[in-house]
Amino acid sequence: MAKTILGVDIGHDQLKLALVRGKQVLKTASAPMPENLLRQGQVTSREAMAELVKNTMKAGGLRANRAAIVLPNDVVFVKNVDMPQMSVEQLEYNLPFEFNDYITGELKDYVFDYAMLSDPNAKPTGSEEGEGENGVPTMELMAVGTLRSVLEDDKELLRKAGVKLVLTAPAISAYISLIRAQQEKLSQVAEEYCILDLGYEAIRMYMFRGDRHVATRLLEMGMSNLDNVLADVYGVDVHLAHTYLMSNYENCQTREECVNAYSNIAVELMRALNFYRFSNPDSSLEHMWLCGGGAVIEAMRDTLSEMLNVELHRAEELIPGGEKLTECNTYAQAIGIAMGL
Numbered sequence: 001m002a003k004t005i006l007g008v009d010i011g012h013d014q015l016k017l018a019l020v021r022g023k024q025v026l027k028t029a030s031a032p033m034p035e036n037l038l039r040q041g042q043v044t045s046r047e048a049m050a051e052l053v054k055n056t057m058k059a060g061g062l063r064a065n066r067a068a069i070v071l072p073n074d075v076v077f078v079k080n081v082d083m084p085q086m087s088v089e090q091l092e093y094n095l096p097f098e099f100n101d102y103i104t105g106e107l108k109d110y111v112f113d114y115a116m117l118s119d120p121n122a123k124p125t126g127s128e129e130g131e132g133e134n135g136v137p138t139m140e141l142m143a144v145g146t147l148r149s150v151l152e153d154d155k156e157l158l159r160k161a162g163v164k165l166v167l168t169a170p171a172i173s174a175y176i177s178l179i180r181a182q183q184e185k186l187s188q189v190a191e192e193y194c195i196l197d198l199g200y201e202a203i204r205m206y207m208f209r210g211d212r213h214v215a216t217r218l219l220e221m222g223m224s225n226l227d228n229v230l231a232d233v234y235g236v237d238v239h240l241a242h243t244y245l246m247s248n249y250e251n252c253q254t255r256e257e258c259v260n261a262y263s264n265i266a267v268e269l270m271r272a273l274n275f276y277r278f279s280n281p282d283s284s285l286e287h288m289w290l291c292g293g294g295a296v297i298e299a300m301r302d303t304l305s306e307m308l309n310v311e312l313h314r315a316e317e318l319i320p321g322g323e324k325l326t327e328c329n330t331y332a333q334a335i336g337i338a339m340g341l
Contacts, residue, residue: 006064007338013200020338029060041074050160174336198294291315
């Protein structure tokens with residue numbers, strides 16, 4: 001019998017929690033993120049964050065003993081690597097050296113893990129994923145690295161919130177879980193997926209071939225840009241402007257200033273898509289799934305639909321029973337990370 005897992009997504013703007021059993025989403029809850037509680041992807045106060053998690057669980061009626069948490073993009077490295085076939089012990093020794101170009105400081109300050117790409121259930125020893133130079137058997141991995149202190153902080157803050165941390169993984173892993181759930185539901189494997197996370201501080205475009213991560217494109221603009229636009233329009237601070245934006249105060253989402261901002265975002269996304277297609281000439285990408293806080297802004301979805309040469313979908317289409325969940329697109333990462341167990 002599947003166990004109940006609490007999925008935790010600590011975002012710049014909101015804390016998102018999802019209670020999941022197997023592939024069934026039981027409940028969701030969220031809370032605004034207090035200012036300065038998250039800085040460059042890292043929690044500044046474990047006690048304050050633990051209290052926020054505990055209070056949000058209580059307010060939403062979420063009960064769980066185990067939790068899975070999404071690693072912030074700012075503090076995690078993910079790359080696909082081809083390595084000669086080796087034992088688990090040899091792999092654990094060699095994997096950290098694949099990140100020499102990414103990390104600063106001592107290797108001992110980081111934690112590394114991996115997942116087999118060709119077969120998620122395969123073990124390194126005895127599996128032949130392919131052949132490298134000179135006919136040497138190779139295996140393809142998705143390798144992950146992050147600071148040890150980040151994992152320790154996550155473990156401790158969740159302990160203080162009354163739940164045990166059983167999984168930490170990057171957002172890519174959460175999306176892979178959702179893609180696999182849809183593939184299982186539809187009994188088919190789509191050639192390509194593009195998941196667009198319209199986040200508060202940044203926009204990230206995740207590219208997948210089937211359930212295999214291919215690339216991530218980062219746009220250093222997010223929904224905070226729209227807050228700044230409305231703050232200027234109404235002469236208010238950005239916090240109140242954000243409230244205006246998300247509540248569509250005075251139909252502000254369709255104001256010319258906001259529409260111009262949507263167009264600027266669309267232009268940058270077009271450039272990212274064109275670069276991806278240039279780098280992958282065999283790409284036949286036709287679909288894009290929207291998630292994150294910006295996915296609820298209908299006027300922006302309309303602008304993106306007009307300017308991008310892809311068919312837009314909401315992330316709820318990737319989530320089992322997603323059409324019945326309120327603000328489902330916002331909880332995509334929290335749901336996906338919990339479904340990974």
